[in-house]
Amino acid sequence: MEELVCSACGKRLGLGELAWRCECGGVLDLAFTGRLDAASLAGRAGSLWRYREALPVRRGDYIVTLGEGMTPLIQIAWDGARPLLKLEHQNPTGSFKDRGAAVLITVAKGLGVRAVVEDSSGNAGSAIAAYAAAAGMTCRILVPAYASEVKLIQVRAYGAAVQRIEGSREEVAAAAQAACAAAGAAYYASHYWNPLFFEGTKTFAFEVWEQLGRRVPEAVVVPTGHGTLLLGAHKGFGELRAQGLVNRLPRLIAVQSAACAPLYEVVQRGLPELPPLPPPDTFAEGIAIRTPIRWRQMVRAIAESGGEVARVPDAAVQAALLKAARLGILMEPTAATALAGYSQLLETGRLARDTEVVIPITGSGLKAPDKIASLLSSRPANIPR
Ligand SMILES: *Cc1c(COP(=O)(O)O)cnc(C)c1O
Ligand SMILES: [Zn+2]
Numbered sequence: 001m002e003e004l005v006c007s008a009c010g011k012r013l014g015l016g017e018l019a020w021r022c023e024c025g026g027v028l029d030l031a032f033t034g035r036l037d038a039a040s041l042a043g044r045a046g047s048l049w050r051y052r053e054a055l056p057v058r059r060g061d062y063i064v065t066l067g068e069g070m071t072p073l074i075q076i077a078w079d080g081a082r083p084l085l086k087l088e089h090q091n092p093t094g095s096f097k098d099r100g101a102a103v104l105i106t107v108a109k110g111l112g113v114r115a116v117v118e119d120s121s122g123n124a125g126s127a128i129a130a131y132a133a134a135a136g137m138t139c140r141i142l143v144p145a146y147a148s149e150v151k152l153i154q155v156r157a158y159g160a161a162v163q164r165i166e167g168s169r170e171e172v173a174a175a176a177q178a179a180c181a182a183a184g185a186a187y188y189a190s191h192y193w194n195p196l197f198f199e200g201t202k203t204f205a206f207e208v209w210e211q212l213g214r215r216v217p218e219a220v221v222v223p224t225g226h227g228t229l230l231l232g233a234h235k236g237f238g239e240l241r242a243q244g245l246v247n248r249l250p251r252l253i254a255v256q257s258a259a260c261a262p263l264y265e266v267v268q269r270g271l272p273e274l275p276p277l278p279p280p281d282t283f284a285e286g287i288a289i290r291t292p293i294r295w296r297q298m299v300r301a302i303a304e305s306g307g308e309v310a311r312v313p314d315a316a317v318q319a320a321l322l323k324a325a326r327l328g329i330l331m332e333p334t335a336a337t338a339l340a341g342y343s344q345l346l347e348t349g350r351l352a353r354d355t356e357v358v359i360p361i362t363g364s365g366l367k368a369p370d371k372i373a374s375l376l377s378s379r380p381a382n383i384p385r
Helices: 048-054 097-110 123-135 149-157 169-179 195-201 203-211 228-242 262-267 295-305 314-325 333-347 369-378
Strands: 003-006 012-014 028-031 073-075 084-086 115-119 138-144 161-165 219-223 251-257 308-312 357-360
Touching (some): 097 195, 138 149, 138 169, 149 161, 219 333, 251 262, 262 295, 262 308, 308 333, 314 333
Parallel strands (some): 115 138
């Protein structure tokens, strides 16, 4: 049985204890290193389960799947460069969060879990709700009282109960954690506390490696709030390196919204701790996270890979969204921060035009018809027709 290990004090707990945090308050990681079976990949299904030996599932476990993973990698023309886009919005619920949810829910089912709770008014809530439905579990998603009803339609359709909580995102998280505290209560299927989620998102790296002909790109540009994709990518590329399948990591470049960029303050400005920030108001709401609990891990991942953090204003994100749409790729606002960040990095010379870069398109534009509609009707001056 795999163990959970506290990143702060080193305490170990059985995975079956269903803990989501150490007694000391520390974030838990999974003590598990699988081995990607590179020799057996040919002929396997085009889903992330082709890497099952590298995932914390046991032989005979029931795999909860909706066909997630193996998303296309395509090349586009952008600002005089030719970046590769990984179309994560083509996952079953419309975002990369399906990677984390599929693995988390599969392992939870194997542990006998029958009810899960998550706090997210966005893509993580939809993904957990969908995979809980596929697994026959009950699911409750806690959201801020102000969350827009449009974003909850998907969660409700999957049959999850939605509970609105007064207060900030942090207070919503506290309510979810309280709901999971009692013995025999629901399991906390948190996309940022639960390390099983990152076991799923690491398959992003395996796929990029495979799709590039078993090598890694020079850089990956990732929209970042809690860091579920950034840290998953770091873990996946790190495992490939540990297995000797590649000899380096790509540079991991995190992109944040200028309206909420705590990681930028720590990495680029050298602050020793996360700064206190006002409640964010940004077009890229999906990554507006003021207190990402795994920030120390993100700082290490970025430093180890020789990466950096960029921050982009809403106007640049809006322009990138419409520009990509004119190339036939419709993404949600949060996803467009990556392309806006890429443009900025090219413009300021921090990335060369001939550097091989992979950019995930993290979420579908079909998730945000209201925001895209208002963009179309306002048509800011810097957006071409
Ligand atoms: C979750 C999400 C991200 C990344 O967010 P993290 O908080 O860093 O995990 C980026 N884009 C979209 C569309 C997302 O749903
Ligand atoms: Zn601890």
